[in-house]
Amino acid sequence: MSEKLKIGITMGDPASIGPEITVRAFADKALYEMCNPVVIGDADVMAEAVKIVGKPEIRINSIEKISDAKFEYGTIDVYDMKLVDISNFERGTVSVISGEAAFQYVKTVIELALAGEVDATVTNALNKEAINLAGHHYSGHTEIYADLTKTSKYSMMLAHENLRVVHVSTHVSLRKACDLVKKERVLEVIRIANNACKALGIESPKVGVAGLNPHSGENGLFGDEEILEIIPAIKQAKQEGIIVEGPIPPDTIFSKAKGGMYDIVVAMYHDQGHIPLKVLGFVYNQKEQKWDAVSGVNITLGLPIIRVSVDHGTAFDQAGMGTASELSLRNAIEYSILLANSKKIN
Template identity: 75%
Template sequence: MAEKIIIGITMGDPAGIGPEITVKALSNPAIYDRCSPVVIGDACVMEAALTIVGKENVKIHPVSNVDQCLFTPGIIDVYDMKIVDINKLEYGKVSVMAGDAAFLYVKKVIELALAGEIDGTVTNALNKEAINLAGHHFSGHTEIYAEYTGTKKYTMMLAHDNLRVVHVSTHVSLREACDRVKKGRVLEVIEIANKACLDLGIEKPKIGVAGLNPHSGENGLFGREEIDEIIPAINAAKAEGIIADGPVPPDTLFSKARGGWYDIVVAMYHDQGHIPLKVVGFIYNPMAGKWDAVSGVNITLGLPIVRASVDHGTAFDQAGLGITSELSLVNAIDYAIRLSKSERIK
C-alpha cells in the first residue's frame, strides 16, 4: 500500500459542495486501487456530508498525520484541521469561518506535499470572497500555490478529454490581459505547455497558439499583438525544437484541437480558454432541471508539486442537497495520479 501514490484532497469551502462530492468520489473502491487518498479538512463536516449524500455505510477516520491513514475502501481518512464549528456552519453562505478553513486546508496540503508526506494534491473549490473576508488576499488557488511554493513562472491548464488549454494570463481584467500578451510570457507558457504534455506521456506534443484579436489580427488590420509579440514567441519556441503552430484564429482553434490537430492550446486570456472547455464539459439537462455533467480539470503547471483541481465553483445554490456530480473531482484525482507518477520516475 505504501508504494501507491498518496493524494491529498482539500475539502474546499465547508459551506459548498466540496465535502459532498468528496464523499461520493471516495465511496468508490476503485479510487483506492489507483491511489491512497487523504482528505484535508474537518472530520465533522465530512461526517455531515455522509448523511447528505446517503453514504452512512462509509466511515470517517480522523487523523492528525498522514502516517495514521488506513487507505482502506469504505473508510475516508480525514486530516482533521478542527477549524469548523458545525453548529455555526450554514450551507450556501459566504462566511469568514468557512473562508478561513478553506484557505488553511490549501496551505496545509501544500506543506504536506513540500515535506514529501504526500505525492500530489487535489483541490476542491473555495470561495474567493470568503477567503478574502477571512484576511487571505488571493484571487484563487493558483496564486496561493505560487506564493507558498515560491514559484514565479506558472500557468493554469484546463483539461477535458483530449482538449487541454493553458493561459498566458488568468485572473486579471480583460484590459490588463491584453497588455500581458508579450513575447517573453507567451514563450514561457508554450514551454510550460510542452513540458506538461511530455509529463503526461505525449512524446511529440503539438501546440496550437491562439491569436489575441479576431482572425488573429488579419495581418495587422485588427491589431498588432500577433505580429509584434505572439509570432516572435512561436518562432523562438520552434528554435527550441517545440512543435508550435499559430497564431491560429481563436474561433477555429478549439474545434481543431478537439479534432486532434493539437495536443494542447495556448490561450491568451482567461475566458478565451475557459469558455470552450466549459461548453464541452458542462452539460445542463433542461428537462430534468439539473446538470448531467460538470467535468473538466484545472491543473497548475510550473510548480514544484503536483496540483489538480475540480473545474467548477463551490455551487452554493446546490450545497447541502447531495445532488452534485463528483465527475470533475474524479477526473482531477486521475490527473494528479498521472502527474505524480511522472514526477516519481524523474
C-alpha cells in the first residue's frame, strides 16, 4: 500500500455533480488497485452523494490529515474541510458558500501537493461565477494553480484518447486572444507541448502547430500573424531540435492529429482547441435524451506539481440525480497516475 501513489481529488463545487461522480469513481475497486485516492472536500456532502448515487455499502471516513486515511476499497477518505452546512444547502445553484468551499478545496490540495503529502492532484469542476462571488477573482483552475504555485510559464492541455491539444491562450476574449499570438508565447507553448509528450512516454514527439487565421492566413491574404509570429516561433523550435510542423490550417490539423500525424497540437486560443476535443469526447444520445459519454481530461502543464481535471463543467442541471457520468474523472485520475509515475522516474 505504501508504494502506491497518493492522489488528492477535489470534490468540486458542492452544489455540482462533482460529489456524485466522485462516489461513482470510488465505487470501482480498480481505482484502489491503481492508487491511494483521497477526496479534498466536505464529508457531509460526500455522505449525501453516497445516498443519491445509491451506494449504501460505501462508508465515508472523515480525516484531518492524510496520514489518517485508510485507502481501503469500500471507504472514501475525505480530507474534511467542514465548509458546508448540509442543513442549509441547495444543489444545482450558484452560491457564495459553494464558491468559497470549491476554492478552498483547490487551495488545500495545492498545499498538500507542494508539501509532498500527495503525489498528484485531480480536480472536479468548479463554477467560475461562484468563486468570483466569493471574492476569488480567477477565470478558472488553471489560473488558480499558476498563481498559488507562483508559475509564470504554463499552458492548458486537453486530451482524449490519442488527440492532445495545448493552448497559446485560454480564458480571454477572442479579440484579446488574437493579440496574444506572439512569437515568444507560441515558442514557449511548443516547448511545453514537446515536454508534455515526453512525460507521457512519447520519446520523439511530433508537434503540429495550428494557424490563427482561415487557411493559416493564405500567405498574408487573411492576416499576417502566421508570417510575423507563428512561423518564426516554429523555425526557432526546429533549431532547438523539436520535431514540429506548421502553421497548419485549423480546419484540418485536428483530423490529422486524430489520424496519428501529430502527437500533440498547439492551438492558438481556447475554443480552437476545445471544440474538436469535446466533439470527440462528449457523446449525446438523442433517442434516450442523455449523455452516453463525457470523457477527456484537462491538464495544466508547466507547474511544479501535477494537476489533471475533468473536462466538463459543474452540470448543475444534473446535480442530485445520481446519473452523471464519472468517465472523465476516471480518465483524469489515470492521467494523474501516469504523469506522477513519469515524474518519479525522471
